Amino acid sequence: MCLFDVLGLTPLVLAYTVTVFSISVSSGQTSCSKGWFGPTCQYQCHCAGSAPCDKHNGSCSSDCHQDWFGPACQYARMGFTVNGNFNSSLLTDNTDTTCNRENLRSVTVTLDTPIPLTWLRVVVSDAVDFNTVKISYRSKSSHTQCPESNFVEINKVTADFSCPTEYPVTNVTLSGLGNSLLCSLYINAGRNVALKQPAKQSSLYKDKKINKDAFVAQNAVDGQIPKNSKSSSQLTCTHTISGKRSWWQVNFTNHVEITRFVIENRRDCCQWRLNNFSLTVFPPNGSNTSQTFRDPGKNQTRYTIVPSPRISFPVKHVNITEGFNRERILTLCEVFIFGGKLNVFLTRL
Numbered sequence: 001m002c003l004f005d006v007l008g009l010t011p012l013v014l015a016y017t018v019t020v021f022s023i024s025v026s027s028g029q030t031s032c033s034k035g036w037f038g039p040t041c042q043y044q045c046h047c048a049g050s051a052p053c054d055k056h057n058g059s060c061s062s063d064c065h066q067d068w069f070g071p072a073c074q075y076a077r078m079g080f081t082v083n084g085n086f087n088s089s090l091l092t093d094n095t096d097t098t099c100n101r102e103n104l105r106s107v108t109v110t111l112d113t114p115i116p117l118t119w120l121r122v123v124v125s126d127a128v129d130f131n132t133v134k135i136s137y138r139s140k141s142s143h144t145q146c147p148e149s150n151f152v153e154i155n156k157v158t159a160d161f162s163c164p165t166e167y168p169v170t171n172v173t174l175s176g177l178g179n180s181l182l183c184s185l186y187i188n189a190g191r192n193v194a195l196k197q198p199a200k201q202s203s204l205y206k207d208k209k210i211n212k213d214a215f216v217a218q219n220a221v222d223g224q225i226p227k228n229s230k231s232s233s234q235l236t237c238t239h240t241i242s243g244k245r246s247w248w249q250v251n252f253t254n255h256v257e258i259t260r261f262v263i264e265n266r267r268d269c270c271q272w273r274l275n276n277f278s279l280t281v282f283p284p285n286g287s288n289t290s291q292t293f294r295d296p297g298k299n300q301t302r303y304t305i306v307p308s309p310r311i312s313f314p315v316k317h318v319n320i321t322e323g324f325n326r327e328r329i330l331t332l333c334e335v336f337i338f339g340g341k342l343n344v345f346l347t348r349l
């Protein structure tokens with residue numbers, strides 16, 4: 001078993017053991033810099049409180065960071081609010097031992113950003129027959145039941161339910177928990193498949209006063225976003241020179257299924273340069289035509305693009321092109337591309 005299997009880069013097997021995550025570590029493994037792990041240090045640690053993770057398998061000594069979960073904390077979790085008189089932080093605090101106090105017939109949550117569902121993890125307080133648990137969702141104003149019994153039991157109180165959808169989902173409803181209390185709900189929002197993938201841009205802006213490689217294309221997939229609006233903090237961004245349709249491109253070593261893009265703009269100035277940018281996804285070969293998404297033209301610090309319906313083909317390249325801004329410059333601070341295997345459960349192995 002290797003890390004690639006765990007992270008869904010090769011076909012997954014649905015068999016499951018409680019030892020969710022283990023990898024074989026080859027001898028001669030290089031030591032990763034702080035905050036990174038994996039055979040070529042290509043994965044980012046996501047531990048609570050920015051604690052360091054295990055250099056080989058990414059596991060955290062305590063919990064995952066609030067925004068991440070699953071094996072090696074590599075899966076983004078979609079935030080949500082719980083409808084009704086309910087303390088939603090009990091379900092989202094990444095602590096599986098804090099549960100809602102009342103047992104409810106059903107719980108409906110509203111996603112912070114509507115995304116297509118893939119799978120979700122349910123953690124309850126007491127052993128339950130997961131066959132009785134029913135999950136449904138609201139999408140495009142219709143209410144649909146997830147396929148029954150399409151789950152993997154991880155242990156007596158934890159199960160992963162598969163429920164892939166074509167269209168973004170606004171609400172998810174859970175019922176049939178019996179006398180058990182709900183402790184955690186993790187709605188998978190994908191892995192960041194862009195991280196450390198090969199990137200290029202149409203040109204490189206060089207500033208004599210600073211390192212000549214300060215604004216390379218790779219900066220948009222380095223996992224770092226500017227910490228504040230100081231110009232020195234933008235050194236984690238890309239920057240082209242003025243050019244006819246400046247562009248940036250990332251290629252994937254393996255083709256990926258994508259559900260969502262999050263693009264971080266610079267914080268110090270010039271946010272309008274991203275107005276009207278276009279993002280195009282390309283299939284591996286001529287079997288499908290490319291698809292383009294265009295920003296509506298507002299100054300924003302962060303752009304979220306959720307294709308609806310979701311992209312139907314595996315993606316080989318993504319190209320982001322400047323939208324005729326007056327300087328004809330493209331700057332990106334980070335391009336998060338969320339996806340992975342969509343029609344299977346997570347989960348290893």
Ligand SMILES: *[C@@H]1O[C@H](CO)[C@@H](O)[C@H](O)[C@H]1NC(C)=O
Binds near residue numbers: 020023
């Ligand atoms: C990760 O590696 C550490 C140290 O080698 C080990 O203690 C831990 O059990 C491993 N975690 C998993 C989930 O395999």
Ligand SMILES: *[C@@H]1O[C@H](CO)[C@@H](O)[C@H](O)[C@H]1NC(C)=O
Binds near residue numbers: 087089093
């Ligand atoms: C909600 O639960 C959290 C613990 O997860 C607790 O810190 C907080 O005080 C609770 N809020 C309310 C309004 O009960």
Ligand SMILES: *[C@@H]1O[C@H](CO)[C@@H](O)[C@H](O)[C@H]1NC(C)=O
Binds near residue numbers: 083108110138170171
């Ligand atoms: C579903 O989500 C919407 C927001 O998108 C919310 O207004 C509505 O109350 C939710 N529906 C249910 C049944 O909870």
Ligand SMILES: *[C@@H]1O[C@H](CO)[C@@H](O)[C@H](O)[C@H]1NC(C)=O
Binds near residue numbers: 198199200250251317
């Ligand atoms: C992506 O692949 C194409 C060929 O398929 C190549 O022309 C291009 O230079 C590659 N881009 C990067 C960023 O590696």
Ligand SMILES: *[C@@H]1O[C@H](CO)[C@@H](O)[C@H](O)[C@H]1NC(C)=O
Binds near residue numbers: 284285286287
């Ligand atoms: C695209 O790739 C697939 C799988 O690699 C192959 O079966 C198909 O023939 C290719 N199509 C074209 C048009 O090259």
Ligand SMILES: *[C@@H]1O[C@H](CO)[C@@H](O)[C@H](O)[C@H]1NC(C)=O
Binds near residue numbers: 297298
């Ligand atoms: C974007 O910001 C620029 C400079 O601050 C401003 O001139 C422009 O009107 C803004 N555009 C929009 C659509 O808000």
Ligand SMILES: *[C@@H]1O[C@H](CO)[C@@H](O)[C@H](O)[C@H]1NC(C)=O
Binds near residue numbers: 312
């Ligand atoms: C894209 O190609 C795949 C097979 O390569 C096919 O299953 C899928 O339906 C195609 N999608 C579109 C929109 O043509």
Ligand SMILES: *[C@@H]1O[C@H](CO)[C@@H](O)[C@H](O)[C@H]1NC(C)=O
Binds near residue numbers: 247
């Ligand atoms: C990216 O898109 C732009 C505009 O469509 C195009 O000019 C450029 O050649 C593309 N770059 C790559 C590497 O595909």
Ligand SMILES: *[C@@H]1O[C@H](CO)[C@@H](O)[C@H](O)[C@H]1NC(C)=O
Binds near residue numbers: 323324
């Ligand atoms: C937005 O970009 C498209 C091409 O990508 C261009 O045709 C259009 O004129 C641009 N709109 C504005 C307001 O710049």
